[in-house]
Amino acid sequence: MINKLKFNKELHFLRSLSILLVVFFHFDLLNFNGGYVGVDVFFVISGYLITSIILQDNNFKFTSFYFKRLKRIYPLILFIIIFSLILANFILSPIHYERLINSSQYTAFGLSNLFFFYESGYFDQEKLFKPLLHTWSLSVELQFYLIWPVIIYFINKFFYKKLLIIILLLFIISLSLSFLYSNRTDAFFYFTGFRIYEFCIGTIAYLILNKKKIKPNTSLFYFGLVLIFISSIYFNENSNFPGAIALVPCIGAFLIIIFKLPKSNNLNIFENKFINLTGNISYTIYIVHWPILIFYTYHFMRFPDNLEKISLIFIIFLFSIFLNKYYETPLRYGKVKSKFQLSNLYLFAIFFSCILSIQFSKENIQKPLQNNFYENEVIKTVFDGRDLKNRIEDAIYEKNMKINPADIKKDSINIVIGDSHALDFYLALTTLNQTEKFKYYDFDYFYCFNKKNFKDRIINTLNYKVLKRKNSCEIALKELNMSYISKAKNLIISSRWNRDVDFTQISNYFNVSNQNKIIVINGHKFYDIPTLYFKTKSNVNNFAKNLLKQNYISLEKLNFSEKKDLKFFDKTPLNCNPKCLVFKDGYLLYSDKDHWSMKSMKYFGEQIKANNFFKLVK
Structure with missing residues (x-):
C-alpha cells in the first residue's frame, strides 16, 4: 500500500528555483546563460508528481485525472492567448501578428511545440517576435499527461514487478534518440520524444522513494543544487540541447528529491516566504513573463536595460499574484454546485472565448493590418x-x-x-x-x-x-x-x-x-x-x-x-x-x-x- 500523497517541500523548492532560472535567462540577468534548464527541472518534477498521483490512487480514473490536469493548465494558457492577441493588435506588425494567430491556434490545442518545431529554433533571433514561444513546454507537458498515465497504469497493472525496469528502458531509448538527434537542428529542442527521459527521471525518483526509505543527505542534496547551478551558468545557447548534457540539471533535481535535507540543516530555505510564494505562483509567472518581455522589447525595438528589467520582473510578480488569487485558483478549486462543477463550465466558456478571439482576430484585425502593410x-x-x-x-x-x-x-x-x-x-x-x-x-x-x-x-x-x-x-x-x-x-x-x-x-x-x-x-x-x-x-x-x-x-x-x-x-x-x-x-x-x-x-x-x-x- 502506498502512502497518501503529501506536500513535498523539495518539489516546491525546485519549482521556485526553476522559474527564477528561466526568468533570469530570458531577461539576461546575473549571467544565467543556461537558465533554460529550469524547464528540464520542471519536467522531472512533473514525472514525479504524475506517477505518484497514478500509483497512489487505488480508484484512479483517467477522466478525472485528465480533467484535473486541464483545469490546472488550461485557464492560464487560454488567458495568455487572449491577452496576447489583444495586446498584439497595438504592437506587432502584420507579419508577426499573423504568426501569433497561427501559434495561438496550436497553443489552444496543446500543440505549439509542433508549430515551433517546424518554424525555427528556440535560440534564434526570431524568438523576440513570438509572444507564445514559451508555451512549447506546456504542450510537451500536455502530451506527456496524455500518454504517461496510460503507460504507467497498464505497466503497473500487468507488469508491476518490472515497472522500474520498463521505465529505465524508456529512459535509455529517449536519451539515446535525444543524443543522436539533438545536434542536427535547433527544432528538435521542442520534440516531446526527446524529453521523455527527463520525465522518466522523476518517475524513477518516485519509485525509489516508494520502495525504500532514503535517509536525508546534506552533501548529496547540495551536490544536486550545484549541478543545477553549474548547468544554468555554464550552458549557453550554443550547447547541444537537450542531448546528454540535459542529464546534468535533471540528475541535480533527482538528487534533491531523493536525498532531501535534514530538518536540522535546512537553513530555513523551505520556510522562506519568498521561495514559498514563488513556488506557489511559478506556473503563473512562467505563463505571463515571456509575453510581457516580448511586447515590451518589440514596442521599444530594443532590449530593456537593467532598471527596466527589474521593474518588469516586479510587475510580472504582482500580476502573477493577482491572476493566481482571482483567476487561476477559483477556476481550479471551484465549489461544487451539482455533479458538474461550475468551474468546469467556466473552463469551457474560456476555451470557446479563446477560439472565437482567434477567429475574430483573423477576420477583423489581421486582414486590415496586412492590407496596410503590403499596400505601403x-x-x-x-x-x-x-x-x-x-x-x-x-x-x-x-x-x-x-x-x-x-x-x-x-x-x-x-x-x-x-x-x-x-x-x-x-x-x-x-x-x-x-x-x-x-x-x-x-x-x-x-x-x-x-x-x-x-x-x-x-x-x-x-x-x-x-x-x-x-x-x-x-x-x-x-x-x-x-x-x-x-x-x-x-x-x-x-x-x-x-x-x-x-x-x-x-x-x-x-x-x-x-x-x-x-x-x-x-x-x-x-x-x-x-x-x-x-x-x-x-x-x-x-x-x-x-x-x-x-x-x-x-x-x-x-x-x-x-x-x-x-x-x-x-x-x-x-x-x-x-x-x-x-x-x-x-x-x-x-x-x-x-x-x-x-x-x-x-x-x-x-x-x-x-x-x-x-x-x-x-
Missing part, C-alpha cells in the same frame, strides 16, 4: 523584389545545368558560390557590368564542413555505417560540378555562417588546383527590416544601429584562419561605418533581416567596388 509602397517594392529574385535564381540554375566545363577557359571566370547570400553578392556585382567575369553557383551545404567533435563522429558512424542512412552531405558534394568550379580563378563563398564552420576544410576541398584563391564573404543581420520600417518609418536607421553589435558574427568568432589561398571580405562596412544604413532615398536596403533588397543591388555594387573588393580578385 516601400514595403511593396521589397516584396516585389523578392519575387523577382526568386525568378532570377531559377533562371540561373537552369542555365548552370547546361554548362559544359570544356567550353570554359581556365582562370577566365570568378565563381560566387553559396546560398541566397551569395546570390545577393553576385547580383550586386552584375550592376557593375561584371556578368562575364563573375558567375553564380548555388550551394547550400557549407554546414557539411563544420568541425566534428567526438559526439559527431559517433553519431555519423551510427547513422551512415551502422544504420546505412543516406548521407546528404556526400550526395550534395558528389553533385557539385567540380570540373566547372576548378576553372575559376577565384571562388567567392558566402553563406549564413555558423560558429562551427571549418574554413580549412572548405579550402582543402575547393582548392583543387592549389592555385585558386578563396574569398570568404561575411556579413551581419538585424531584426526584420520591413517590420522595423513599418513601426519606425524613416527612423529605422537609428534602430538598426542599436541592433548591429549583438547580431554580428565576427571574423574571430568564425575561427577564420588566414591562409595564402584564403582571403576575407567583410560586408559590414558596406553600409555600417559605424552607423548602419538600411533605408536610403525612399527605399529599404534589406528585404528581411540579412538579405539585400533588389532595389539596393546598385548601391551595394558601388560599395563593393569602393571597399576594394576587386583588389582581392586580381
